[in-house]
Amino acid sequence: MKRLAVRLVFGAMVLVNFSACSVEPWVKPYERDRLADPIMNLNRDPVSTAYINHVHEAREGARGASGSAGGGCGCN
């Protein structure tokens, strides 16, 4: 488990380091109008998402990675 955590943190650091390079975004900020539309929001209504997630997790063995984290569209 510890090794896994170290690998994850290392992977994240590598990704963050890449950001220092000037990688050209292939979708320019002004081309993200559709991604900024509320219907593209991965977590449009937080109370509803939280509730439905709770309903499922209370009745299922599985948990985690349901995925609200990092739902940004980079629209700012």
Added chain:
Amino acid sequence: MRPAVPEVAVAVTSRKLRAGLVGWCLLFIGAGALAGVLPEDRADAMYHYYDGGGVQIDGPSLLMRKSVGQSFSFFGNYYEDSISSASIDVVTTASPYDETRTEYSLGFDYLRGDTTMSFAYGNSEEDDYEANTFNFGIAQDIFSGMTTVTLGYGKGNDTVMSNVDPDFEADMDRQSYRLGVSQVITRNMLASINYEVVTDEGFLNNPYRSVRYLDPTSGSGYSFQPERYPNTRTSNAVGVRSRYFLPYRAALHGGYRYFTDDWEIDAHNADVGYTQPIGPWTFEVGYRYYTQSAAEFFSDLFPYEDAQNFLARDKELSSFDSHTVQAGVSYDFIEGGWSFLEKGTLNVFYDHVWFSYDDFRDLRNNTGVIPGQEPTYEFEADILQLFVSFWF
């Protein structure tokens, strides 16, 4: 022969119905930050209702989120479950009961450049269960905002009590580690991948639940003894999600998650959905499929008392699958804004779920049936959400 679980009005819900997951729901309200931008200021008031398998649960969920200055956004959430239960477990081994669970959560997001840090605290209480959860998350935009990387950590401390034995008190600690990446794929498509490890340590079973075993001295041919779980559990889950913008302004979305743990539960779930705005209306439909294998120490019927070290007959740990269909509509009743309000929506969502268990048997009305030959259990559930949302 050990006596069966006492006939008292006690909580025999899945413990996971309870507080233990408060921290996980926090991720959808707080601590699951977007990078580079603070969450929108909004207020939501919801009434939720669940009816399935002899269990009715309803109550409110109230959320307020407000930014202060350019860098901070604070939120508070109050949530309540009012439970009336005559579930299959209760009917089989105890008596129906009513109880209420209340949950508060508070937190804030701090934005600095392309980085957002999130802190959230949650508390959940019932007569016989208390949970306190803390969550921290950090989100970083990279590649000119095309990619968002998130890291998260959560810690929960639960106290398990019993309405039957006032002297009983046990602890359970939970930690969660999260890593997520969301990515702009094209000008019409977003995708994200999330990985999460959760570890539990402490009293993980339910003080009220029991397992059954073959007992020739009993009239029914079987008896019950208290369940017994391991004291640790570690799970790994990875989920992917995507949304696609259709040219006539509609959205398709889909997701998949794989889950595995050291109790040998493997689970898969997948979902698809479609969102269609028409004027002030937004319509949604969706479908979700879930399937899991049983925990290694699960059995519907053990061959004799104390047949093995660990014993479970919790249907949440059995092999089963479920199908969910969802339909919903939102109506924007202040299009274009009014006074300080930018937008307001009325929302109705309805879900219907079919649960079908492979090896959890229905012990009701089975006089004369050979133990282990009872029909497998299945049930359906209706889930309703009514809520109003304001953006300001």
